[in-house]
Amino acid sequence: MSTPRKSPKRPAIRTTSAPAAERAGRPVDRPADDEIWPRVTRELADDLAVDALARDRAGKAPFDEVARLQEAGLPALLTAPGPNRRGADWRAACAVVREISAADSSVGELLAHHYALSWSSRFLGPAAAPGPVRETASGGPLALDVCTAEERWLLAGGTEPPRPGSGPGLTLTPAEGNGGGWILDGRRSFASGVTVADRLVVGARPGGTGDLLVVLVDPAHPGVFTDAGTDRVGQRLAGAGTVTFDHVPVEPGHVLGTLPHDEHAVAPFTTLAPLALRLLLVQVGLGIAEGALAEARDISRAGQSGPVPADPAGDPSEAHGTAPAGDDPYLLLAYGELATAAxxxxxxxxxxxxxxxxxxxxxxxxxxxxxxxxxxxVAAAETVTGRAAVHITTRVLELVDGTAGADDRGGGPGFDRFWRNARALTAPTQAAHRLRDIGDHYLNGTHARLTLPV
Structure with a gap:
């Protein structure tokens, strides 16, 4: 049974003043360096942090979280450079993912996958696509990131080939009739967003072999079935799930491009796609570490301020002062270590x-x-940040355990979620493989394998 598509209504979040056209949901031209994005991101992060623990424990599909993202306009932030660009660049997108992840890393991961997938048609190249996602008024092709911004879509999916032993993956067969196109079949699991996405971007092979075609699919089609991932250790609100495609038609204009089976035939620019996603997920991990450390600091400050005990040999009436926070030299040492790691x-x-x-x-x-x-x-950033995120989130559990504000679960009010999220996010990354590639490049000048886009 397909996942419901409607998002619940919620009160408006705190927002900065914006033009009327923007509040109405219409695109607004503005400079790429406009300060609206940092302000909107900061306010949305504050809004998400208020109930992050309650939402994590509820573990529901992130319809409400997506509504908050759409209300703030963040899914439409990233668009390619151009004279009429309405959004921001990759640096700004990374900063947004990092700050949102410090408040709620599941939402940050969802946004990271969306940003990476929104550039799919640009990574594949205009010459590679047999048809546009949609045509402009002048008849020219419209890139996926621009179309996504205008249609207010949230994207999910993945284009990497299936892992060995995981089955044939997704397959395409030519559609009958003069209209052309393809028929998509198969079943795949995805790490983020598929339970709430407006469109899916997936890779499939014609006949199950050869080059990979990247296609755009509407998950509302009756042949698309989504099963939400349950009982996840961490990143519970990222919208992970398994999608089954049963005889789903794909129009020629919804084929975004082709990924050659031979990795040496892939352009270097195209192979930036997996690096872009990996770096965005690194931003999620860094956000987890910074968010956990900041919340632990607040708890430690609150827990170490209190009445100064009376001197048994002195006047009891003088026992009304307040002890300064952070006098414990070992606590200062611990926070110094963790802040340095961050x-x-x-x-x-x-x-x-x-x-x-x-x-x-x-x-x-x-x-x-x-x-x-x-x-x-990027591999160095993955390795350093992955280790830092796990180390920091583990240590803060010890630092705040038993401190004022800690609950009966230990580790402060929900601090276990930072550790669980860090572990869930970094577990698929093989640090040894990254370090080997870095060492081989540094020592021998060898290039790492050109991994296909994910």
Whole structure:
């Protein structure tokens, strides 16, 4: 049975002043460096943080969270450079994902996948696609990121080939009749967003072999069935699930492009797609670490302020002062260690973000050497941030345990969710593989394998 499509209504979040056209949901042209995005992101993060624990424990499909994102306009933020660009660039998108993740990392992961998938048609190249997602008034093709912004879609899915032993994946067969197109069949699991998405971007092979076609699918089609992921250890509100496609038609204009079976036939710019998603997920991990550390600091401050005990040899009436917070030298040492780990991870992530942004601006002129350098920086960011996120979220459980405000579950008010989310997010990443690739590149100048987009 398909997942319901309607989102519940909720009171409006606190928003900054915006033009009437924007409040009405119509696109508004504004400079890319407009300060509205940081303000809107900060206010939405504050809004999500208020009930993050309650929503995590409820574990419901994130319809309400998506409604908050859409209300703030964040799914439409990322659009490619151009004279009429309404949104922001990749650096701004990374900053948004990081700040949202500090408040609620499930929502941050959902947004990360959406941003990466919204650029699918650009990564694949205009020459690769047999038809547009939609045509403009002048008859030209409209890129997926622009179409997504105008239609207010939330995207989910994935385009990577199936892992060995996981089955044939998704397959396409030619549609009968003069209209052309394809018929999509198969079953796949996805890490984020499929229970609430407006459109799915998936990769499938014609006949189950050969090159991979990336296609756009409407999940409201009666042949699309979504089963929500249940009993997840962490990232419970990311909208993960398994999708079954039963004889779903795909129009020619909804084929976004082709990924060659031979990785050496793939353009370096196209192979930035998996790096873009990996770096966005690194931003999620960094947000988890920073959010956990900030909340632990607040709990420690509150728990260490209290009445000064009276001196047994002194005047009892003098026992009314307040002890300064953070006098424990071991607590100061612990927070110094954790803050340093967070700062170090942030520095590595910023360097990788800048490198990827330059690669995206280079476009189809990007060379294999530049791509390899970007891949190494992203792998380093994954490794450093993954370790920092797990370490920080583990230590804060110890720091706030027994402190004022801690609940009967231990580890403060819901601090276990930071640890669970960090573990769930970083578990699929093999740090040893990343470090081996980094070492091979540093020592021998070898390029890491050109992984296909995810």
């Amino acid at each position: 700062h170090a991870a942030a520095a590595v992530v910023e360097r990788a973000t800048d490198a990827l942004a330059r690669g995206l601006l280079a476009g189809w002129s990007l060379g294999p050497e530049e791509r390899a350098d970007i891949a190494v920086l």
